Amino acid sequence: MNIAALTANLHVILPEMVLAAFALLVILADMLRQDEEESRLLPLLTLAGILAAMAATAWIWNRPVASYQEGAIADGFALGARTVILVAAGLATLLSMGYLPRINRQMGEYYALVLLATLGMTMMASATDLIVLFLALEIFSLALYILSGYYRKNPRSTEASMKYFLLGAFASSFFVYGAALLYGAAGTTQLREIGNLLASDHGNPNLLWPGIALLLVGFGFKVSLVPFHMWTPDVYQGAPTPVTAFMSAGTKTAAFAAFVRVLMEALPAQQIQWGWALAVLAVLTMTVGNLTALRQLSLKRMLAYSSVANAGYILVALVPGTAQGSKAALFYLLTYAFMNVGALAVVITLEKIDELDALQNRAAGLADRWPLLALAMSIFMLSLSGIPPLAGFFGKFFVFQAAVEGGWTWLAVVGVLNSAISAYYYLRVMVAMYFHEAEEPVQPRRWGGLSLSLALTALATVIIGLYPSLWTGFLSGLGG
Amino acid sequence: MVPLSWYLILAAFLFTCGLFGALARRNAIAVLMGIELMLNAANINLVAFWRYSGAVTDLAGQVFALFIIAVAAAEAAVGLALIIAVYRKRKTVNVEELDLLAG
Amino acid sequence: MTWSMLFFVLVGAVSLAAAAGVVLSRQPVHSALFLLTNFATLAVLYVTLEAQFLAAAQVIIYAGGIVILILFVIMLIGGETNDFVARQRSWTRGVALGLGILLLASLSYSVFQGFNQPPADVTAIQGGIPEAVGQALFTQYLLPFELASILLLVALLGALVLGRHGTVAHTGSQPASPPPSSDD
Numbered sequence: 001m002n003i004a005a006l007t008a009n010l011h012v013i014l015p016e017m018v019l020a021a022f023a024l025l026v027i028l029a030d031m032l033r034q035d036e037e038e039s040r041l042l043p044l045l046t047l048a049g050i051l052a053a054m055a056a057t058a059w060i061w062n063r064p065v066a067s068y069q070e071g072a073i074a075d076g077f078a079l080g081a082r083t084v085i086l087v088a089a090g091l092a093t094l095l096s097m098g099y100l101p102r103i104n105r106q107m108g109e110y111y112a113l114v115l116l117a118t119l120g121m122t123m124m125a126s127a128t129d130l131i132v133l134f135l136a137l138e139i140f141s142l143a144l145y146i147l148s149g150y151y152r153k154n155p156r157s158t159e160a161s162m163k164y165f166l167l168g169a170f171a172s173s174f175f176v177y178g179a180a181l182l183y184g185a186a187g188t189t190q191l192r193e194i195g196n197l198l199a200s201d202h203g204n205p206n207l208l209w210p211g212i213a214l215l216l217v218g219f220g221f222k223v224s225l226v227p228f229h230m231w232t233p234d235v236y237q238g239a240p241t242p243v244t245a246f247m248s249a250g251t252k253t254a255a256f257a258a259f260v261r262v263l264m265e266a267l268p269a270q271q272i273q274w275g276w277a278l279a280v281l282a283v284l285t286m287t288v289g290n291l292t293a294l295r296q297l298s299l300k301r302m303l304a305y306s307s308v309a310n311a312g313y314i315l316v317a318l319v320p321g322t323a324q325g326s327k328a329a330l331f332y333l334l335t336y337a338f339m340n341v342g343a344l345a346v347v348i349t350l351e352k353i354d355e356l357d358a359l360q361n362r363a364a365g366l367a368d369r370w371p372l373l374a375l376a377m378s379i380f381m382l383s384l385s386g387i388p389p390l391a392g393f394f395g396k397f398f399v400f401q402a403a404v405e406g407g408w409t410w411l412a413v414v415g416v417l418n419s420a421i422s423a424y425y426y427l428r429v430m431v432a433m434y435f436h437e438a439e440e441p442v443q444p445r446r447w448g449g450l451s452l453s454l455a456l457t458a459l460a461t462v463i464i465g466l467y468p469s470l471w472t473g474f475l476s477g478l479g480g
Numbered sequence: 481m482v483p484l485s486w487y488l489i490l491a492a493f494l495f496t497c498g499l500f501g502a503l504a505r506r507n508a509i510a511v512l513m514g515i516e517l518m519l520n521a522a523n524i525n526l527v528a529f530w531r532y533s534g535a536v537t538d539l540a541g542q543v544f545a546l547f548i549i550a551v552a553a554a555e556a557a558v559g560l561a562l563i564i565a566v567y568r569k570r571k572t573v574n575v576e577e578l579d580l581l582a583g
Numbered sequence: 584m585t586w587s588m589l590f591f592v593l594v595g596a597v598s599l600a601a602a603a604g605v606v607l608s609r610q611p612v613h614s615a616l617f618l619l620t621n622f623a624t625l626a627v628l629y630v631t632l633e634a635q636f637l638a639a640a641q642v643i644i645y646a647g648g649i650v651i652l653i654l655f656v657i658m659l660i661g662g663e664t665n666d667f668v669a670r671q672r673s674w675t676r677g678v679a680l681g682l683g684i685l686l687l688a689s690l691s692y693s694v695f696q697g698f699n700q701p702p703a704d705v706t707a708i709q710g711g712i713p714e715a716v717g718q719a720l721f722t723q724y725l726l727p728f729e730l731a732s733i734l735l736l737v738a739l740l741g742a743l744v745l746g747r748h749g750t751v752a753h754t755g756s757q758p759a760s761p762p763p764s765s766d767d
Contacts, residue, residue, distance in 0.1 A: 481585070481587060482587055482588050482591045482631070486588075486591060486595070487628070487632075488690075489690075489691055490595045490598065490599070490628075492686075492687055492690035492691055493599055493602070493687065494598070494599070494602050494621075495686070495690070496683040496684075496686055496687040496690075497599075497602040497603060497605070497606050497683075498602070498606075499679065499682065499683050499686065500606055500679045500680060500683045501605060501606035503678065503679030503682070503683075504606070504679040504680075505606070507611060509611050509614075509653060509656060509657060510611055510614055512653070513605050513614055513615065513618050513653065514605070514606060516618065516645075516649065517602055517605060517606075517618070517621065520621070520622065520625055520645075523625070523641075524625060524628065527628075527629055527632050527634050527637060528632060530632075530634070531632040531633060531634070539715065539716060539719040539723075539724075542634050542636075542637055542716060542719075543716070543719055543720060543724050543727070545634075545637055546637060546640060546716070546720075547727055547731055549637075549640055549641065549644050549645065550644075550731045550734065550735070551731075551734065552644075552645070552649065553644050553648055553649055553738075554734050554735055554737070554738035555738075556648075556649045556652055556653065557652065557738050557741070557742055558738050558741040558742065558745075560652055560653065560656045561741065561742050561745035561746060562745060563656060563660075564656060564659065564660065564745070564746075565745050567660045573660060
């Protein structure tokens, strides 16, 4: 193998190279800076890196589908998922600007870790080899373990970090054991090759089933499916809120994108069996997530259980194993990134920094004093509960449509029922904002980046909802 | 020559031991050790599959095992640093006593 | 039964006993030492599988790095003992045992179904020596190799973040903080 073979199609991983370069730049800039004031430049540098990676992604989009060393691919699905992840990372950076100086002065490391976590996520979304997939998973998981404990003086934050680490590492070992069995069954780690070999009956089916089951457990932990979701509320609550926003949207997108690829490329022939397993998990995840969210007083815990429920909706799209389903899942992840990051941005304005959280009564009477903030929160809550014509409605619509057209009508019905349950706890927040008296005067916090990200997410949620044709075009442009 | 299944059974035993340790122990360091056992079980599988596969010139299994060792090292470094950070704050590494976050 | 089988049974038995020791010892230090034994037996198994480089890496990284790190931490924080006798929620142990047995049974069953005959012997492999592994790492597996370097960078940054003002034992509750991070 010569140099030409190593550099062929190197552009496939250009966004990742850009992110790595900027991460190093951030570390360097942090070392060279003279005083505290100059650390304001670090988030801007991070944003520049994320925008450059987005530009690189857009540039690849116009080129033919290519694969780097059979390890990473730049097809429409991977590029779409990368875009969603980069959007989430950009928004999280905006949210961190005014938040971080309050909790920890180690800014260079923070932003470098954000960039590297983004790298891991985008890499995982484009991985076509189990080895690459696993390393990418570990890169962003490790970075997130550290980031969720970034408020180091706060015991809640360190506790969240350690819980996340122990359960995450536990899940990784399931994933790895499953990957090893899959390798044993097929004799290769490349997803497409695994699919070909298994389809031609070369593989060893006895290893296949435990392998798939263990992989499912590993993925289940990462995207927080019931019954592997117990870490989610604690980590979401204890992590600094910008990190929560980043991981809720980013991890989900990366892990679901990889999940889709494993199912669709390596295991398409086994759809009949894993379809049922996923359907059962989806029903459990939606129902348990929503019913538990009903009882939460803390906004962050409510959003955590809501994120569990949302993982269930996305899983519904994967059950039929169709290309339409995976596109619907990706579209859902896009809308979810906007509305959930937006909702968490509102939580940031309301939260008590020591508790890293805001109870629902902090939102009481918000509409009187901060009408715009209340309006933004209403948009996110309505969108999350799936009320037209907001983005969340179309996300759910495409997901359930994919399920119905794949022959899983009952699953779509369960999804719609769940959606109705979820409306209760989302609307409760709105009722508090508009109809309750404020119990204690809350002075919302604000800074430029926070307002900007609130405006961006609210606008995106509305625009995606008003012009879904824009996005259905985007979806059909994703290819198979 | 030892049959492949012997290696796989050994790996399954180790994985199960690790799983039990990770679930039953309350000391965070002990949990971490259980997780290390589980990762090692996967490594035995990978190397054994590689050795007994038709294509030994393709090193996928061995290379995967090497990367898992690297991941385990990184995980252990970060995990132990986290454990120390928690211990400094709370004077315990018993996962059951870490209960500030609850709803 | 051939000599190689006998050898495997011996090494495997030690390995299993060590694994059980890791899980069941009450003293974390004992657990760590059992872990060391387990890693060493695995390195021996890798040699029997013709993966010499991996065996060396196993000894150097696991035994030389990870276990030492674990021992350091245990000694640093005093190693709380007797955690195994959990006061509350002992049901998790039951669940763990049940899950483990279930998993073991299903894994063993599938293995016995598939591999009850010894596979063809492959002689004269060059695959396990450092040269071949290096070749593979820097050509076919360049992308994961680079990713591993990123992973180590993340771990490095993490250790830096978590360890930086470790000497400041208690920093109080005021939001103002530690010396500017650029002072290195």
